[in-house]
Each structure stands twice: as C-alpha cells, then as structure tokens.
Amino acid sequence: MNNADVELLRMLAERLERLSADSLWARRASGLRGNMIKVLEEIDAGQEVEIARLNPLIERAFEVLRHAAQEIPDIEEIIKKR
Numbered sequence: 001m002n003n004a005d006v007e008l009l010r011m012l013a014e015r016l017e018r019l020s021a022d023s024l025w026a027r028r029a030s031g032l033r034g035n036m037i038k039v040l041e042e043i044d045a046g047q048e049v050e051i052a053r054l055n056p057l058i059e060r061a062f063e064v065l066r067h068a069a070q071e072i073p074d075i076e077e078i079i080k081k082r
Contacts, residue, residue, distance in 0.1 A: 005054050006043055009036055012061035025068040032060055 013036040016029040023029075036057050043049050 005051060005058070006040070008058060009040060009054055009061075012058060012065070013037060013040065015065055016061060019065075019068050023068050023071055025064050025071070029064050029068070032057065032064060036061065 013033050016033040016036075019026045019029050039049055039053060039057065
C-alpha cells in the first residue's frame with residue numbers, strides 16, 4: 001500500500017459524502033463510504049492494511065460516482081427546451 005492509494009481513498013470518501021441526498025446512489029454511497037472510513041481509521045491508527053482491501057473500495061467508489069454523475073441534468077439541454 002502506498003500513500004497515493006490512501007489519499008485517493010480519502011478523496012473518494014469526501015466526494016461520496018457530497019452526493020445529493022436526492023440521488024438514487026446516495027444510499028449506496030453511504031454504506032461504501034462507511035467502509036472506506038473504517039479502513040482509513042485503521043490506517044491512521046498505524047495498522048497495516050493490504051492493498052487488496054483498498055482496490056475494491058476504490059473501484060466501487062468510482063462506479064458509484066460515475067452513476068451519480070449520470071443523474072445530473074444537462075443544463076444545456078434544459079436551456080434549449082425553454
């Protein structure tokens with residue numbers, strides 16, 4: 001495990017926290033974020049965490065954020081319809 005992976009995990013946890021409560025993906029993000037915070041707390045406490053544990057969290061976070069981003073309306077399309 002390297003520092004870049006840990007910082008990426010922190011950044012993704014912060015991004016998941018910012019999802020709108022109206023998002024269908026917010027509930028999924030909440031559970032995932034809880035797992036990420038638990039791992040980050042272990043790291044901060046000096047415990048050794050294997051990269052095999054980080055990778056699935058990172059991959060799933062990107063997946064949730066990708067889906068949540070697809071829910072954001074296209075402002076240009078909204079303006080065109082006026």
